[in-house]
Amino acid sequence: MTASRVSGIGAILLVGGRSHxxxxxxxxxxxxxxxxxxxxxxxxxxxxxxxxITVVGPVLDAAMPVRWVREDPPFAGPVAGIAAALAGDGALPDDASPEPEWMLLLAGDLPRVGLLVSRLVAAAASASGADAHVFTADGHPQWLAGIYRTAALRAALAAFTAEYAGASCRALLGDLAISWLGDEDGITADIDTPADLARIRAELEEKP
Structure with a gap:
Protein backbone atom coordinates (compact mmCIF):
# COMPACT_ATOMS: atom_id res chain seq x y z
CA MET A 1 0.00 0.00 0.00
CA THR A 2 1.43 3.39 -0.91
CA ALA A 3 0.95 6.95 0.17
CA SER A 4 -1.60 7.44 -2.62
CA ARG A 5 -4.25 5.85 -0.37
CA VAL A 6 -4.08 8.83 2.04
CA SER A 7 -3.58 12.57 1.60
CA GLY A 8 0.16 12.33 1.28
CA ILE A 9 2.89 10.92 3.50
CA GLY A 10 6.20 12.57 4.26
CA ALA A 11 9.03 11.19 6.36
CA ILE A 12 11.49 12.31 9.01
CA LEU A 13 14.49 10.00 9.36
CA LEU A 14 16.78 10.58 12.34
CA VAL A 15 20.40 9.56 11.68
CA GLY A 16 22.38 11.84 14.01
CA GLY A 17 23.17 9.68 17.05
CA ARG A 18 26.64 9.11 18.51
CA SER A 19 26.52 5.26 18.52
CA HIS A 20 28.34 5.08 21.87
CA ILE A 53 11.80 13.03 2.99
CA THR A 54 13.78 15.00 5.58
CA VAL A 55 16.90 13.40 7.04
CA VAL A 56 18.14 14.84 10.33
CA GLY A 57 21.85 14.41 10.89
CA PRO A 58 25.14 14.60 8.99
CA VAL A 59 24.95 14.30 5.21
CA LEU A 60 25.47 10.61 4.47
CA ASP A 61 24.91 10.69 0.70
CA ALA A 62 24.62 14.07 -1.01
CA ALA A 63 23.16 12.43 -4.12
CA MET A 64 20.02 11.28 -2.31
CA PRO A 65 16.88 13.30 -3.20
CA VAL A 66 16.19 14.31 0.38
CA ARG A 67 16.30 17.46 2.49
CA TRP A 68 19.17 17.42 4.99
CA VAL A 69 18.88 19.32 8.28
CA ARG A 70 20.72 19.19 11.59
CA GLU A 71 19.34 19.38 15.09
CA ASP A 72 20.50 22.34 17.18
CA PRO A 73 22.87 21.67 18.79
CA PRO A 74 24.11 18.49 17.07
CA PHE A 75 23.44 15.33 19.10
CA ALA A 76 20.67 17.14 21.03
CA GLY A 77 18.29 14.18 20.70
CA PRO A 78 15.15 13.22 18.77
CA VAL A 79 12.89 16.07 19.90
CA ALA A 80 15.43 18.60 18.67
CA GLY A 81 15.61 16.60 15.45
CA ILE A 82 11.84 16.67 14.96
CA ALA A 83 11.84 20.42 15.60
CA ALA A 84 14.60 20.95 13.03
CA ALA A 85 12.77 18.86 10.44
CA LEU A 86 9.54 20.83 10.85
CA ALA A 87 11.07 24.26 11.41
CA GLY A 88 9.09 26.91 9.52
CA ASP A 89 7.89 25.42 6.25
CA GLY A 90 10.51 22.71 6.41
CA ALA A 91 8.05 19.90 5.75
CA LEU A 92 6.94 21.42 2.47
CA PRO A 93 8.41 20.05 -0.76
CA ASP A 94 10.13 22.43 -3.17
CA ASP A 95 7.11 22.64 -5.48
CA ALA A 96 4.97 24.04 -2.63
CA SER A 97 2.45 21.21 -2.90
CA PRO A 98 0.09 20.83 0.07
CA GLU A 99 1.82 19.59 3.18
CA PRO A 100 1.38 15.82 3.61
CA GLU A 101 -1.32 14.73 6.02
CA TRP A 102 0.95 12.14 7.63
CA MET A 103 4.60 12.04 8.62
CA LEU A 104 6.57 8.86 9.22
CA LEU A 105 8.98 9.34 12.13
CA LEU A 106 11.75 6.77 12.08
CA ALA A 107 15.06 6.03 13.71
CA GLY A 108 17.88 5.43 11.26
CA ASP A 109 18.89 2.02 12.64
CA LEU A 110 15.87 -0.13 11.85
CA PRO A 111 16.98 -3.09 9.71
CA ARG A 112 13.41 -4.29 9.01
CA VAL A 113 12.28 -0.84 7.98
CA GLY A 114 10.57 -2.00 4.78
CA LEU A 115 8.01 -4.12 6.62
CA LEU A 116 7.70 -1.47 9.33
CA VAL A 117 6.88 1.31 6.86
CA SER A 118 4.32 -0.81 5.00
CA ARG A 119 2.45 -1.56 8.22
CA LEU A 120 2.49 2.06 9.34
CA VAL A 121 1.21 3.30 5.98
CA ALA A 122 -1.58 0.71 6.13
CA ALA A 123 -2.50 1.95 9.62
CA ALA A 124 -2.67 5.55 8.38
CA ALA A 125 -4.99 4.46 5.59
CA SER A 126 -7.47 3.02 8.11
CA ALA A 127 -10.55 4.92 9.21
CA SER A 128 -9.05 5.70 12.62
CA GLY A 129 -9.28 9.25 13.93
CA ALA A 130 -6.02 8.89 15.84
CA ASP A 131 -3.28 11.50 15.78
CA ALA A 132 -0.69 8.77 15.36
CA HIS A 133 -0.06 5.06 14.95
CA VAL A 134 2.97 3.96 16.95
CA PHE A 135 4.49 0.56 17.62
CA THR A 136 5.09 -0.85 21.06
CA ALA A 137 7.62 -3.57 21.87
CA ASP A 138 7.52 -5.45 25.18
CA GLY A 139 5.08 -2.82 26.43
CA HIS A 140 7.36 0.13 25.60
CA PRO A 141 6.39 2.83 23.08
CA GLN A 142 8.67 2.94 20.06
CA TRP A 143 8.22 6.65 19.34
CA LEU A 144 10.63 6.53 16.41
CA ALA A 145 8.69 3.74 14.74
CA GLY A 146 5.46 5.59 14.09
CA ILE A 147 3.37 7.63 11.69
CA TYR A 148 1.92 10.92 12.89
CA ARG A 149 -0.49 13.48 11.52
CA THR A 150 1.74 16.35 10.48
CA ALA A 151 -0.64 18.87 12.05
CA ALA A 152 -0.46 16.97 15.35
CA LEU A 153 3.34 17.05 15.31
CA ARG A 154 3.32 20.78 14.66
CA ALA A 155 0.77 21.36 17.44
CA ALA A 156 2.83 19.31 19.90
CA LEU A 157 5.93 21.34 19.10
CA ALA A 158 4.03 24.61 19.42
CA ALA A 159 2.69 23.61 22.85
CA PHE A 160 6.04 22.32 24.13
CA THR A 161 7.46 24.69 26.75
CA ALA A 162 10.67 22.87 27.67
CA GLU A 163 13.98 22.97 25.84
CA TYR A 164 14.04 20.71 22.79
CA ALA A 165 17.62 19.63 23.47
CA GLY A 166 17.66 16.49 25.59
CA ALA A 167 13.86 16.24 25.86
CA SER A 168 12.19 12.85 25.64
CA CYS A 169 9.82 11.81 22.89
CA ARG A 170 7.29 10.89 25.57
CA ALA A 171 7.32 14.49 26.83
CA LEU A 172 6.61 15.80 23.33
CA LEU A 173 4.28 13.15 21.96
CA GLY A 174 2.74 11.45 24.98
CA ASP A 175 -0.47 13.52 24.99
CA LEU A 176 -1.41 12.71 21.40
CA ALA A 177 -4.32 10.40 20.62
CA ILE A 178 -2.29 7.34 19.68
CA SER A 179 -3.33 4.03 18.18
CA TRP A 180 -0.80 1.52 19.50
CA LEU A 181 0.45 -1.27 17.25
CA GLY A 182 1.92 -4.30 18.95
CA ASP A 183 5.21 -5.54 17.54
CA GLU A 184 4.63 -9.26 17.54
CA ASP A 185 7.50 -10.25 15.26
CA GLY A 186 10.37 -7.95 16.16
CA ILE A 187 10.21 -5.51 13.25
CA THR A 188 11.06 -2.55 15.48
CA ALA A 189 14.27 -4.14 16.77
CA ASP A 190 17.12 -1.67 16.28
CA ILE A 191 20.89 -1.93 16.55
CA ASP A 192 22.48 -0.51 19.68
CA THR A 193 25.31 -2.92 20.49
CA PRO A 194 27.78 -5.18 18.66
CA ALA A 195 25.67 -8.14 19.79
CA ASP A 196 22.58 -6.59 18.18
CA LEU A 197 24.51 -6.09 14.95
CA ALA A 198 25.79 -9.66 14.89
CA ARG A 199 22.32 -11.06 15.58
CA ILE A 200 20.61 -8.97 12.91
CA ARG A 201 23.24 -9.83 10.32
CA ALA A 202 22.83 -13.54 11.09
CA GLU A 203 19.05 -13.34 10.92
CA LEU A 204 19.03 -11.47 7.61
CA GLU A 205 21.57 -13.82 6.07
CA GLU A 206 19.25 -16.70 6.86
CA LYS A 207 16.50 -15.20 4.74
CA PRO A 208 16.16 -16.81 1.29
Missing part, protein backbone atom coordinates in the same frame (compact mmCIF):
# COMPACT_ATOMS: atom_id res chain seq x y z
CA UNK A 21 27.45 1.46 22.58
CA UNK A 22 28.72 0.43 19.15
CA UNK A 23 32.04 2.13 19.76
CA UNK A 24 31.25 5.26 17.77
CA UNK A 25 31.04 5.67 14.01
CA UNK A 26 28.01 6.36 11.84
CA UNK A 27 25.44 3.70 12.62
CA UNK A 28 23.19 4.22 9.56
CA UNK A 29 26.14 3.34 7.31
CA UNK A 30 26.49 -0.12 8.84
CA UNK A 31 25.77 -2.84 6.30
CA UNK A 32 23.20 -5.54 7.02
CA UNK A 33 21.62 -7.92 4.57
CA UNK A 34 23.70 -6.57 1.67
CA UNK A 35 22.96 -2.84 2.07
CA UNK A 36 23.46 -0.08 4.60
CA UNK A 37 20.81 0.77 7.13
CA UNK A 38 20.47 4.17 5.47
CA UNK A 39 19.96 2.62 2.03
CA UNK A 40 17.36 0.25 3.45
CA UNK A 41 15.48 3.19 4.96
CA UNK A 42 15.61 5.17 1.74
CA UNK A 43 14.37 2.20 -0.29
CA UNK A 44 11.44 1.73 2.09
CA UNK A 45 10.47 5.41 2.07
CA UNK A 46 10.81 5.72 -1.70
CA UNK A 47 8.75 2.57 -2.27
CA UNK A 48 6.03 4.04 -0.02
CA UNK A 49 5.93 7.19 -2.14
CA UNK A 50 6.98 9.48 0.71
CA UNK A 51 7.45 13.14 -0.16
CA UNK A 52 9.14 15.09 1.19
Missing amino acids: RLGGGIKPLLEVGGSTLFARSMDALTDAGCAP
